[in-house]
Amino acid sequence: MKLIYEKSSPGRPGVQMSSIRISPTEEVPEKYLRSQPAELPEVSEAEVVRHFTALSRLNFSVDTHFYPLGSCTMKYNPKACEAAANMPELTGVHPLWPQLRGGGLLTQGSLAILYNTERLLSEATGLAEFTLQPMSGAHGELTGVMMMAAYHKDRGNEKDHIIIPDSAHGTNPASAQIAGYEVVTIPSDENGVMDFEQFKEALNEKTAGVMLTSPNTLGVFNPRIKEICDAVHEVDGLMYYDGANFNAIMGRYKPGDMGFDICHLNLHKSFATPHGGGGPGAGPVGVVEKLRPYLPISRVEKTKDGTYTLNYDEPKTIGYIAPFYGNFGIIARAYAYILSLGCDGMLGTSNRAVLNANYLQEKLRPLFDAEYKGRCMHEFVYSGDFLKQYGLHTLDLAKGMIDRGIHPPTVYFPLNVSEAIMIEPTETEDLDTLERFVEVMEELVELAKTDPEKLHEAPVSTPVGRLDEVKAARDMRLSYS
Amino acid sequence: MKLIYEKSSPGRPGVQMSSIRISPTEEVPEKYLRSQPAELPEVSEAEVVRHFTALSRLNFSVDTHFYPLGSCTMKYNPKACEAAANMPELTGVHPLWPQLRGGGLLTQGSLAILYNTERLLSEATGLAEFTLQPMSGAHGELTGVMMMAAYHKDRGNEKDHIIIPDSAHGTNPASAQIAGYEVVTIPSDENGVMDFEQFKEALNEKTAGVMLTSPNTLGVFNPRIKEICDAVHEVDGLMYYDGANFNAIMGRYKPGDMGFDICHLNLHKSFATPHGGGGPGAGPVGVVEKLRPYLPISRVEKTKDGTYTLNYDEPKTIGYIAPFYGNFGIIARAYAYILSLGCDGMLGTSNRAVLNANYLQEKLRPLFDAEYKGRCMHEFVYSGDFLKQYGLHTLDLAKGMIDRGIHPPTVYFPLNVSEAIMIEPTETEDLDTLERFVEVMEELVELAKTDPEKLHEAPVSTPVGRLDEVKAARDMRLSYS
Amino acid sequence: MKKTPFCATSEQDQAVMFQTLGIADFDELFAAIPDELRCSGVDIPEGLSEMDMMQHVRKVASKNSTDLVNFCGAGFYDHYIPAAVDALSSRGEFYTAYTPYQPEASQGTLQAAFEYQTAICRLTGMEVANASLFDGGTALFEGIMMALRQTKRNKVLVDEGVNPIYRRMLQCYTQNLSVDYEEIPISKGGVADRSAYEAALDNSVGAVVLQNPNFFGCLDTLTELIDKIHEVKALAIMSVYPMALSLVETPGAMGADIVTGEGQSLGQPLNFGGPYLGFMATKKKYVRKMPGRIVGETEDKQGRRGYVLTLQAREQHIRREKATSNICSNVQLCALRAIIYLSLVGREGFLDVGHQCMDRASYAYHKLTQIDGVEPAFNRRFFNEFSVRLPKEATGVVSALVDQGIAAGFPVGRYYKGMENVLLLAFTEKRTKEEIDIMVAKLESALKA
C-alpha cells in the first residue's frame, strides 16, 4: 500500500486549522526560524481517513481475530472502559493544575481515580502501597528494583546482584542492570521452575533480591515460593514479583500474602486495557510497608476532609520516575474494569482464564506428543521440535495460522524451551473459539506431515508474505525519502 | 459468514445489565405476560464486537472506497460533524421536555440549532421559510405536495394532477400519489430535459403543480426553468424543486430566485450527512411566503428576548408529519457542515463537484463513444448499450469495478436512458482518484472486448459472487429460523 | 488564504482539469445557464475552522440542561445504551455506506438487516419484518395503508389509547386520501372499550389500530377483541413498545396482523426526537403488501449464502406512483444499532432490563398512590409507565418539579380533555431508588404548596 507521503500532492488542502487571526505585535527574527517548512503530507481529510482506515484493516487484532499470544494476555478490551476513560472531563485536565495553588481542587475527580485505583490494587495484591506512575511493565520493574536499591542503600546493605531465573522475561535482567545490579541467571528445573538447589547456591549476603514471575512464562506456578521468600529474607534480600501474569491468580492468591515485597502489574494485560499495537500500557508497582518511604513522588493522599492532595515531601523517595502520575488514561480504563469485576469477578476471571488454558493444553497434548506435566495456569508452552522431522519449525506453524485467521501464539519464547510455542487463550474466548483453534492446529500438523511446502510458503492470504528481515537490517530504510 | 444467532449458545453471558435491584410491590399477572422469552442471541460482548466488526468489513463505503454512485452524492462525511452532533448535551435531550411548562428553557441549545439551521437553509435556497421535520427526501416531497394540496384547498382551486418528467426519481410520483394527486409523466427531449411542448400540452387549470429536479437526474440543468415557472404560475400551480441535487448549484443559484415555490433538500446528500447504509437522512422543505401558513407544526420561533419557543397554533397547517422536530441528530450534522462551509465554501463546493463531474464526463466520453451534449452538472449519465456487441451489459461493467476496489456508479437509472450508468464523483475526491477511475474504466472496456467472460463472472474478490435475486424472491427467507 | 473545506483537489489539480475541459475558470462550466438565474451570493457567515465550529456548537449545546432526572416517557424512553453500540455503529464501513444496491459490496449492511428483521420477528411473535421505517408514527400510517390495500376497504378505527402524537400524524397523512378515519374512546378502565368496538365493527372497517401497553401505560389482553376484528374480515394493527416485549405478551400471540412500533428504546439516544426507528412486522401472507425494504437470504452460483434486497417490485424506484409507499432512504443505521443492542444485552439481559423497568414502576406506583389525593387513574396493570390522577392540574405540579431538576412525567391533559389532572410517569433501569424517592417527596410537597 502507498505511503501517505506518496499520496501527497502540493496544495491539496487538509483540515481547516486557520482560525480567527490575531496579528503579532512583533515578528521573530529569521535566524531563529527554519528555512523550509517540514515536508508533511498534503492530502485531503477524506484521503487521510481512507488511508488510515485501510491501514487498520491490514492488522490482526483482538476485535477481529483470536489472538492467543502467550505472556501478552490478549483479552477483550471492554468498550465501556474506553468510554469511561475518554470522558472529556478526564482527558481535558492539565497535569500541572494541582501545582497551581487552589488548582488541586479543580482535579479532585482525577485524583480520586488515582487514589481509589491504588487502594483497589493494594487490596488485590495484599501489598501496603502502590504507585501508578510506571508507564509499562518494564518501567515498573525498573521502579521496583530502584526502590530495592534505595532500601539497601538506606540500610547500609552491600548488595551487588539480583537473581533471575532463565525463564524470566527479557525486561527483568535489563531493568536490574539499569538499577546498577549484576544479574545472576538460574536455569529452570525439569518442571520448568527455577532450579531450587542452584538458586540456594547463588543466594548470598550480596543478593539484593530475586525477581520471580509466578506463574512463570511457562505457565507454571512455583510451589516452593514460600521457601524461596524465607531464604531471601534471611539475607535481607527483597522478593520481586513480576505480575505480568497476575491475571492467572487474581482473586485467589496475593503476592503480598505469599511473601513478596515488590510487585508490578501490567494493566494492559491483567486489567484489560488495550495494547494499542505496542502501548501505551501501565505498570503500577506495589510494595510492603517497609518500602513505603522509597516510593516515587508525588504521592496521592486523602485528607481528613475527604479532599485529595499530592505529597512531594518524602525524604527517602527514589524521586521522579514519571513527569506526573503515570499513564492516567490507562489507569482510568483499569479502574473502570476493576469496578466492573468487583470481588467475585476477580476470582471468576482468573478461574476462567486458567480453565481455558488447561482445556487447550489437554486437547493439544497429543499433537505435540508432550507428556503430562500437571496443570498449567493461564498459559502453557509446548515445543515444536517434532516439526523438524518434516523440515519445519514452529515459525512455519505460526505462519500457517495466519492464513486461517488466527493470530499466532508467542513463538521462541521462553528461550529455555526449544522451538517454544506459548499459548494463552484468555477468559474472554468462548468454547467454540477454542474448539476451532484445536481444529486448525490439527489441520496444520496434518499438513506438516503431508505437504510441508505449503507451510513454508505461508502466509499467502496476507497483503505481504514472509518479509526479509535480513534485508531490512542491512538496507536500514528507516524513513521515507 | 455465520449469523449472530448461529453463534449463540445457551447461557453465554452478554453485557451485564442487571443493576441495583428494587423489589416490585406487586407482580403483573401471567395473562399479560409472554410465556417464552424472545430468542435473542446469547453471545459474549467480545463475540458481538467481533461479529459486527467483521460484518462492517464486508461493506464498501466512502471511508474505504471511491463511491461514485450517481444521484446519491457519496461525498466524504466529516468526522467533526459526527463529533459535534454526538455531544451528550444534544443526544440526551427528551423531545417532550419543551411541552413541560418551563421545560423549553432546558432545551434552548437544541432549539437554537433548529432555528439557525432553518435560517441558513432559507438563505441558501432563497425561500422564506423552512421545516426540518421531514425524515428523508421522499418524506420531504410528501410534505411539500401536501402543502401544495392544502394551498389549493384553501384557495378553492380544483386540482387533480401533478406534472412530473420521466427522468424524475421514483419517489416523486409515489409522493404525489399519497397527497391524492394523479401523476402526469412528461418524456425528456433529446437534451435530456422535460420536453417543453408536451409539458405545455399537459399543463392546464387542473394542474396542481410541477415537480422538477434541476439539475435533473441526467445531470442536466433545464435552461427554460423560468418559462416553465411562469407558465405554471399562470394557472395558479406551484413549482416543486426536488433539491436532492442542490449540491450542484449551491452558492450559485437559488431555487427561490428561479421561481420555485417549494423545495426539499437531502441533507444526507448535499450537506454531507452520512447515509448510514440507507438512512437516517433528513429532507427539510422550504417554501415561499404564501405557503408559510401550511407548514407542518410545531414551528420554532425566536422571541424578542432571544429565547426560542415552539408554536403549535397554526390554523392552516397540514399538521403533524413527524412526531417532533425531525431527525435532530442529522440536522445537527448538517448545521456543523454549513458552519464549516460558510458563504464562500458553498460556492467553492458546488464548483468543485461540477468540475470533477465534467472532467470524468470528458475523459470517459471516448469509452462510451458518446457525442458531446454540453457540460454536465455534478453528475452525468452514459449508456452501456455498446457493451451489448460483446454480449455484456452495464451490470457486468459495474460488477467488474467491484473487483477493482471501486463502488459501481448508479446503473439502470434514470429509466429513460437504456443501460444507463450514472456517475457522480463529488468534490471530496482528488485528481488521483479520478484518474484511477478512468484507468479502471479503460481496463474494463478493454476486457469487455478481449475477454467478456471475465466480466460475466465478476465480482470474484467479494465474500459472495453475484447473488440469485430470483431465488430470494421465490424462497422468501426473510428471517432466520 | 481561504480554502473550501473538505474539498480534495488542489489549485494545481484544478488547472489540469480546466485545461482538459478547455475552460479558464469555474464559471465557464455554467455557461449554458442563463445569467439572470445567478444569485447575488449567500448571505451567511464565513466558514469556521473545525476548532471554531466545534467550539460554537459546544457553546450552543451547553444551553441544554441534560442533567434533568427524567420520568417523562410517553412513547420515548431514556434507556441505557451499552458503549459497544456506539463503538460498532460508528465504524465508517457501516455509516458511510449507501443503501445496499450492490449486494456483493454490501453484505455487512444486508446481513445485519436480516439479523435485525429476525429479532423483530422474535420480539413481536410475527413471521416477517421489514428493514425499517422512519419512526413509530409513520410506521403506523404505513400499516394502515397496507391493511386498507389488503382489505380493499377504506375505513380505519383508531383506539384513543394509541399515542396521541401518532394519532395526529395519522390525521395529517390521511387528509388527502379517501380514508374514513374514526377514533374510538377508551373505557373507564383506560383500555380498549369492548362495547364501543362491538358497535363500530362492521364490513366497512378495513383496519383497527390498538396499542399495548397503551399511551396511559395500561396493559390489556386483546385476543378476544382481535378475534372480533377478524370476524368482520378487518385487520388488527397493533402499535407496541419493544422494550415491553421483554415481558409482555406478544402481538403475534394475540393474533395481530400488522405490528408497528418505535424502536428508539433499542439503542437509540433520545436525541430531541430523532433519528428514531420505525419497525413493522406482519404475517407472511401479507408480505407483498408491506412497504419498505426487505432483506432476503439467497445464494451465489457457488452456493454460498448471501443476502439481498428482495421483493423490490413493491417499491417506488420500480413501481413509481403505484408503489406500496414512497419511502426510499429508511433508517438502516438505527436498525443496525438495534440489532447490536439486542445482541449485546442478549436473551437474558433483555429480560433483566424488562424486570428492572417494571419493578421500578411498581415501586413508584405504590409510593405515589400512598400520597393522599393521588389516585390511580386507571387499572393497576402496567409495564414501566402508569398514570395517576392528582388533586390539581398536572402541568403546574410538573413545572414546579422541573424547576427542581426533575421531569416528573407527562401531563396528559394536553391531549385528553378532562384529564388535566392526570400525570403519566415512566421508569427505566436508569432511574435509581433514591431518584424515585426524591421525586415522590418533591411531588408530594408540590401538591401541598
Add this chain to the structure above:
Amino acid sequence: MKKTPFCATSEQDQAVMFQTLGIADFDELFAAIPDELRCSGVDIPEGLSEMDMMQHVRKVASKNSTDLVNFCGAGFYDHYIPAAVDALSSRGEFYTAYTPYQPEASQGTLQAAFEYQTAICRLTGMEVANASLFDGGTALFEGIMMALRQTKRNKVLVDEGVNPIYRRMLQCYTQNLSVDYEEIPISKGGVADRSAYEAALDNSVGAVVLQNPNFFGCLDTLTELIDKIHEVKALAIMSVYPMALSLVETPGAMGADIVTGEGQSLGQPLNFGGPYLGFMATKKKYVRKMPGRIVGETEDKQGRRGYVLTLQAREQHIRREKATSNICSNVQLCALRAIIYLSLVGREGFLDVGHQCMDRASYAYHKLTQIDGVEPAFNRRFFNEFSVRLPKEATGVVSALVDQGIAAGFPVGRYYKGMENVLLLAFTEKRTKEEIDIMVAKLESALKA
C-alpha cells in the same frame, strides 16, 4: 444471578471443559499449589453493571473542572485535536492489536510507525527516528545513556533551561549508575550560558543536554555551542517541543546528534499527564546505539514492499541485561495519533497552527509587559510561551486567577530559587483574543489587589 463480566464461556461450556479435564470445579485446577497460599478473599465492592460503572465514573469525573481557561503549558500544551484523530485511532484493529511481532499480520501498525518515523525525521531535521518511547523525560534519559555508550564517557552536562521536571527524572534515573551528572545555570538572558560551557567542556564530557525553546520559552541559536561540544567529541542532545518545529530552526540544522521531546502536542489530549509520546531521532551512524523499537522497510519473496521491526539485536528480548534499554511496550498508539494528526493538518496546516500560537503569544506578551511592574523576565525571542517577572510572588497571583476560572500560567519559583515572581505563560491556537484580554485584565487587577 451473579455473572463474571466479559468472560465468554457459559456454565454449559465450563461443564464440558471440566469433564475433559476430569475435574469437578475450578479449585481442582489449582490443586498443585499449597493451600496455605490461598487468600481469604479480596475486600473490594461487588462488581457494577456497565451502566452503574459508567454512572460512577461520570460522577467522579464531574469533580474535575475542565472549563478553566488555560495558559499553563510548561512543556505540556492544550492544542486542538481534529475529530478524525479519535475516529481513526479508536478503530479496534489499531488499538486492540499487540506489538507487531508477526509482520504479515501487522502491516497497519508497522506502516503507520514507518510514516511516523519519517515525520519525526522531517520535523527535527534528523536522519532516523525510533517508533516511540514513553514520554519526553524518559526519552531524554535514554538519549543520555545512548550518548554515554557511544562516547564511552560518563559525564553529562545538563542545561538548567531544560524542563526541571525532566531534570528531576534524570537525577532519579542516574542515581544508581556511574554517571557524573552536572547542571549548568542559565545566562542572564535566560538561555544557555556560553562562558559556563566554555569552562565545563572537556574530554570527560560525553553528552550535553540543551532545550530549545527552553523551559522559559526562550529561543536560542545553538549552532556555535554545538560546534564547541563536538570539539571535545561529546554529543549534543537537544530536547524540543514538536509544535515549535513548525517554525523554529531544526535541531538537525544546528548540528544536534540526538533529539528527544514530548510529542503530546501532536494529537494527544493532556489527560492529566499521560499517556504521552516520547520521541527520539538521531544520525544514521548512531542508530545501533538507539533504544526502542525501529521499523524498517523490506520486501517479501515476491518483491512486495513491507515493514518489519528491525535491528532488534539492540533490544531486551534478545540481549537481556546487555540491551540498549529495558523498554518493551512503548506508546505505539500515541505515535499513531501523532502521524494521523500530522497527516490531517498537513504541511500547510501545521505552519498555520504554528503561526497562530506564535501570534497569540506575541500579542499577549506586549499587552502584559505594558502593565506597570510587569517586566520581561528574559529576552524577547519566543515561540508560544514566555516568562514575565511580576511585582509580587506569582503563586498568589495565579491562585487569585484560578478562583476566577483562569489558569494564568505556571509560577516557575517552584523549581527555580529566586524566581518566585516569574510567571510562565503559554498560548495555543485554542485561546481567543477575548480570553487573552480578560486574563490580562484580571491579572492586572490581581496585581493591584
